[in-house]
Amino acid sequence: MASSRVSILLLISLTISSLTVAFAGNFYQDFDITWGDGRAKILDSGKLLTLNLDKASGSGFQSKNEYLFGKIDMQLKLVPGNSAGTVTAYYLSSKGSTWDEIDYEFLGNLSGDPYILHTNVFSQGKGNREQQFYLWFDPTADFHTYSILWNPQRIIFTVDGTPIREFKNLESIGVPFPKNQPMRIYSSLWNADDWATRGGLVKTDWSHAPFTASYRNFNANACVWSNGASSCGKNSSASNNSKPWLSEEFDTTSQERLKWVQKNYMIYNYCTDTKRFPQGLPPECSMS
Numbered sequence: 490m491a492s493s494r495v496s497i498l499l500l501i502s503l504t505i506s507s508l509t510v511a512f513a514g515n516f517y518q519d520f521d522i523t524w525g526d527g528r529a530k531i532l533d534s535g536k537l538l539t540l541n542l543d544k545a546s547g548s549g550f551q552s553k554n555e556y557l558f559g560k561i562d563m564q565l566k567l568v569p570g571n572s573a574g575t576v577t578a579y580y581l582s583s584k585g586s587t588w589d590e591i592d593y594e595f596l597g598n599l600s601g602d603p604y605i606l607h608t609n610v611f612s613q614g615k616g617n618r619e620q621q622f623y624l625w626f627d628p629t630a631d632f633h634t635y636s637i638l639w640n641p642q643r644i645i646f647t648v649d650g651t652p653i654r655e656f657k658n659l660e661s662i663g664v665p666f667p668k669n670q671p672m673r674i675y676s677s678l679w680n681a682d683d684w685a686t687r688g689g690l691v692k693t694d695w696s697h698a699p700f701t702a703s704y705r706n707f708n709a710n711a712c713v714w715s716n717g718a719s720s721c722g723k724n725s726s727a728s729n730n731s732k733p734w735l736s737e738e739f740d741t742t743s744q745e746r747l748k749w750v751q752k753n754y755m756i757y758n759y760c761t762d763t764k765r766f767p768q769g770l771p772p773e774c775s776m777s
């Protein structure tokens with residue numbers, strides 16, 4: 490009795506410590522600051538990263554690794570107060586003229602007015618697949634988790650565990666899907682007051698600078714790409730089975746959450762913008 494209780498406790502504490510390890514992403518280890526001349530900072534022994542923007546410059550960072558498929562989580566706390574004109578971009582992207590890209594962009598606003606969460610998916614250099622949302626919380630008051638699930642069948646954008654968007658692999662009807670080009674994680678904070686807030690009507694108020702966005706708890710369950718090979722190894726069902734995210738799809742609850750977000754918080758969907766596509770909506774739009 491006593492010993493089984495001890496072993497259960499041991500099991501629980503092992504589980505907790507392995508969870509802690511999984512979430513203890515270290516920014517020194519996983520990312521490089523790429524621009525901003527000291528405006529991007531890694532703090533708190535690598536547990537926190539901040540980007541700053543002032544009138545002279547924004548700042549940005551990128552992952553050391555390239556990934557080909559993964560489930561990637563990051564917690565962000567966005568520029569508080571009057572953030573009108575600022576954009577915080579957090580995205581995956583490959584290189585070259587036929588690049589793939591999976592985007593989150595956070596468009597700031599006046600104090601008390603809602604941020605817009607802008608999303609897009611590029612495959613082979615072509616985007617034009619914007620969907621925009623308001624959030625059901627204030628993204629500047631605390632950290633929230635923004636995740637990208639990317640596997641060969643689908644891309645799912647998830648906020649605090651709630652899916653907001655799915656982009657399915659519809660190569661079967663001729664829609665290119667990102668699946669051959671490894672991508673890096675990028676993030677930056679910059680001034681976009683020519684378009685970001687109310688379409689550019691509200692300008693950045695530099696008396697509030699520097700503007701700061703913060704990042705923590707990066708976690709990637711992902712296939713790392715290096716020297717032309719994937720860390721996920723050979724294409725076998727055994728190695729795939731140990732990575733449930735490689736074939737993850739929606740259960741009924743997630744499907745319902747997705748519908749709830751799309752019904753109540755979606756403010757723009759390219760798939761309903763018939764004015765923009767007079768020749769007809771993109772083919773994937775009839776498949777959801």
Ligand SMILES: *[C@@H]1O[C@H](CO)[C@@H](O)[C@H](O)[C@H]1NC(C)=O
Pocket residue numbers: 596597598599602603604605685686687688
């Ligand atoms: C900013 O607030 C205005 C007024 O509520 C709203 O129309 C707009 O969508 C908000 N977001 C941005 C990025 O302009």
Ligand SMILES: *[C@@H]1O[C@H](CO)[C@@H](O)[C@H](O)[C@H]1NC(C)=O
Pocket residue numbers: 724
């Ligand atoms: C991986 O295996 C599956 C099924 O065994 C096969 O259909 C697919 O073409 C393989 N992919 C690669 C990249 O070898």
Ligand SMILES: *[C@@H]1O[C@H](CO)[C@@H](O)[C@H](O)[C@H]1NC(C)=O
Pocket residue numbers: 558641721724725726729735
């Ligand atoms: C394993 O995953 C890869 C993607 O990394 C996929 O192309 C392949 O079909 C999967 N293989 C099997 C046997 O399921």
